[in-house]
Amino acid sequence: MEDRIYVTKSSMPNYEEYCAAIKLLWQDAFITNMGKYHDELEKSLIAFLNVDKISLFCNGHMSLELLLQAMGLTGEVITTPFTFVSTTHAIVRNGLKPVFCDINPHDFTINTDKIEELITENTSAILPVHVYGNICDITGIQQIADKYNLKVIYDAAHAFGITYHGRGVADYGDASILSFHATKIFHTIEGGAVVYHNAELGKSLYDLKNFGIRSEEIVAEVGANAKMNEFQAIMGLCNLKRIDAEIEKRKLLTKRYLKNLKGMSGIKVKETKNDGEDNYGYFPIVCEENLLGFSRDDLYKELARHNIYGRKYFYPLTSDQACFRNKYKDIPLPVARKTADRILTLPLYAGLSTENVDRICKILWDMVSAHKKSRILYGIHEKKQMKSINE
């Protein structure tokens, strides 16, 4: 049987290099609590990402959860339902209310034109997501935030390494979070970070990820434990050396997908972007059933029949998940809903072969022609019926 192909597969560093690096940890056995590799990774990431300040965490989710706490937000947070559930969890777990805003049909990021009508006297922040690495309307969002005195926090979990007007995209807003989960383009097995500007906020983040401990005898805040350990940090340092090659491979595969799927009406593919504006983290497609003759779910099943597992990212909307449904303001989300019903994220990772990209695209084309044929047959059948009705 052919090997299964999943939507993603973790990139591994050079084995000898990683082992040689972690071997040094046996010398002084300092393996966690902001060690030297932790600090080295922070410095390396600030330089690579071209951002102001960074604070590392055990994972992306905890970086967001503790960031919202550190910022002392209250009341309502305007956010997108078209994201990984972590974004919404972080809001709710801070005792805040998510207010779901609709998205743009072209890039699936929050629709700036819909934000203002959702602002109330209880709104304290806007939390958009650079979904699939698509850059939000940073300027428009900041204008609204300035007008109403709101904080802007970006979930930049998908946007590692992307630059915007010469700066790392995570540098915009009051703060952003990154995820270094094993399935992301850059990983530390599990890991994450907050990119920020305010030094006081940095202190608070540092305390919160270490039980709120300020000094040996003072616990100043109700903290958690969300530190990145040295094994994770070394994984990050090793992976950072290969990140350009990782992105380049993904770029080639993305181009292959785009070339193969060119001219397929009914499938909307991602927009081509300039270098630096994309990290090729994901390859989502939108399936229009009325043009294709088959649905996203049909395609999902057909690929699975060939041992290829796409993912319905992001379906359902987080606002429709059992834990959130009917609990918050019921705001119409027509574009988000339509997108969630039609989107399928196809396999994309550095280790994926071009042959497999071709195979995936061929399955799609075969489905398209099979349905075209059956529609023609159905059309003839219909005409005959019409004829017999008329006679």
Ligand SMILES: *Cc1c(COP(=O)(O)O)cnc(C)c1O
């Ligand atoms: C991966 C991800 C997270 C959470 O990151 P973890 O490192 O897995 O905790 C948050 N938001 C989005 C949009 C993500 O894709």
